[in-house]
Amino acid sequence: MCYNLSVRNFFSHSEAWTVQIFQKKYLRQSVVGRRMARSQKFCLHLLLLICWAYIGEADYMKYKDPKQPINVRIKDLMDRMTLAEKIGQMTQIEREVASAQVMKNYFIGSVLSGGGSVPRPQASAADWVNMVNEFQKGSLSTRLGIPMIYGIDAVHGHNNVYKATIFPHNIGLGATRDPELVKRIGAATALEVRATGIPYVFAPCIAVCRDPRWGRCYESYSEDHNIVQQMTEIIPGLQGDVPAKYRKGVPYVSGKEKVAACAKHYVGDGGTHNGINENNTILNRAGLLSIHMPAYLNSIIKGVSTIMVSYSSWNGVKMHANRDLVTGYLKNTLRFRGFVISDWQGIDRITSSPGANYTYSVQAGISAGIDMVMVPYNYSEFINDLTSLVKKNVIPLSRIDDAVGRILRVKFTIGLFENPLADLSLVDQLGKKEHRDLAREAVRKSLVLLKNGKSTNDSFLPLPRKAAKILIAGSHANNLGYQCGGWTIEWQGDSGNITVGTTILDAVRSSIDPSTEVVYSENPDSNIVKGNDFSYAIVVVGEPPYTETAGDNLNLELPDPGPSIIQTVCGTIKCVVIIISGRPVVIEPYVPLVDALVAAWLPGSEGQGLTDVLFGDYGFTGKLSRTWFKSVDQLPMNVGDKHYDPLFPFGFGLTTKPTSGRLSSAAAIVRKQTSWVVSLYLSFSVASIMF
DSSP: OHHHHHHHHHHHHHHHHHHHHHHHHHTTSOHHHHHHHHHHHHHHHHHHHHHHHHHHHHHOOGGGOTTSOHHHHHHHHHHHOOHHHHHHHTEEEEGGGOOHHHHHHHTOOEEEEOTTOOSSTTOOHHHHHHHHHHHHHHHHTSSSOOOOEEEEOOSSBSTTSTTOOBOOOHHHHHHHTOHHHHHHHHHHHHHHHHHTTOOEEOOOBOOBOOOTTSTTGGGSSBSSHHHHHHGGGHHHHHHOOOOTTOOTTSOOOOSTTOOBOEEEEETTGGGOGGGOTTOEEOOOHHHIIIIISHHHHHHHHTTOOEEEEOSSEETTEEGGGOHIIIIIIIIIISOOOSEEEOOTTTTGGGSSSTTTTHHHHHHHHHHHTOOBEEOOSOHHHHHHHHHHHHHTTSSOHHHHHHHHHHHHHHHHHHTTTTOOSOOSTTGGGTTOHHHHHHHHHHHHHHOEEEEESSBTTBOOOSOOSOOSEEEEESTTTTOHHHHHOSSBSBTTOOSSOOSSOBOHHHHHHHHSOTTSEEEEESSOOHHHHHSSOOSEEEEEEEOOOOOGGGGOOSSOBOOTTHHHHHHHHHTTSOEEEEEEOSSOOBOGGGGGGOSEEEEEEOOOSBTHHHHHHHTTSSOOOOOOSSOBOSOGGGOSOOTTOSSOOOSBOTTOOBOOOOOHHHHHHHHHHHHHHHHHHHHHHHHHHHHHHHO
8 A cells, every 4th residue: 555655646747757758858849749748648648647557546445346246256355465464364263362352463353161161250242342343453453354264162152151042052952853843043152252252153063972070072973873953953043044056165154143053063073082181083984984083974965164173083093183084084075165263272181291292292283184173271372383384384374374274264155254243233132032932942853751750650740839838959940051061151060050941840829720739849858858747859960060171071970969869859749850960971780760751851941841841841752862771881872783682772752731720721712812802892893983
């Protein structure tokens, strides 16, 4: 731009001077000379017009023109970029180390919030928008003004954010067998994420969990890849429906109310040995492609914008360094055109001791085909190492250009260049009633009824709303944090009323007849149980929250005090036991004690979804998306295995029908509304006759 201005100044000041020279030399000559002078003056002006046209063309930047094809915009922008600007685009940093100045100085391409990383405790949607915009202003102040893209884990709703709707975790959604429901959840999540100014989510997890001992099993829809494939409908929910004849493999995001999605973790993360997180998946190529790969093809066809690489290894080769599967299969065979992102410090873990040889890790990860690196803290070291590797020709510039082109494609697709700054127009979407109603629907459809009555002809559920006195017991009955599980407000989740929602206890109290006395005791002793004439008991027990490696569990026993509560209460009172867990756990010893048994998974913030079904407003419809084992000695055990002897098989789930009481209640409402309409009609009729 400075050069162009100097050219303008040169021509504007020199035009008269140049004409004078021509006049002095030729105008004193013959008529022919004068004609020549006029001709030369005309040529000079023509030259000036050409120069002005050139200057105008130089000012026009194609990459800023939304009317230009995306490929043209990408090429135009990349032709202008320095190596430093390109490598900056490949760098994703945590918000804790980000600032407007850092964004500007290092040309940072992306910022993220890790689990629990927030602007302030209980931050509002406006707080989030203001924070994101502050970082964005730093990016826009750079020479080329390339906007950054902010990413966040929104794995069961906008789970980092206070007051957001928390949906059931994926294991529960798999039990619904309802892809259309999952698509609606994706759309609601996108709105809540956009409400906070964020355009990119690290979801969905499309792992096929083959061993429930894995600490991330609840992030998987099923042990069966067919169900996982069906549930990729969450991607068009998040991003929008891909138009007809849209090119397969190219990212697609339909507008400002949608977000870029990220299918993860590529590939085989759910198949590690003994379910150990980040471990080795020992499987031949045919097994990998037939079990763990299919959902990635579905995701790519549906226009997924990004794919995250797994910490795990395949037959001893770290996925973050696996060029054959990342570049060879994902990019070349499946023709994925979005960008590939590492997991948190994923390249660091390429070496057996994380970070032991960081320069090698950078080389191995980028060479494998990773386009954006979730650094997330030591960004200057990453940038310096990658810059050095390129300048030494260890990593070719063509690999950098491939990565940056993919990143820019996603940014152009989202519309970040046209709308880089967020506003407050969607803040009312966060935790809105319609989304909570949707989460409530998801809860009731996810519940799996494992037992109903101590004999076939003696159903215990649904429960009567009207009873003299009932007992609510258990560690999970009045604990919203336990009800939501990991990845809720904090990375590992937490205990207590950590966000806005309805506990199971509160849901029961609001559902029963006002004349029914409710006694709540988290861990009742025999005196409470035997000293009251309870009509029945609702016992809610299960696992505490956990995430990733912290959730790896080789014994899968029901945690204390769950077993003792079941024995104390259900040994005396008729009871229904509700299991809140991220996977099947050992329950065989307790099944004979209980009258009814419900797998509720990790239902999220809307506890009314359980009472909707417990009291018969809706029937049980959920089916196991995982095999429920008898003993951990059987693991891994999945449907179709040769020696398949489960406690409850894959696909199992008893059903009930809504009670006539609900239908009568609904009919009464209809009659009341009809009566009101008729009365209104008659009133208007009388009025018309009178006047």
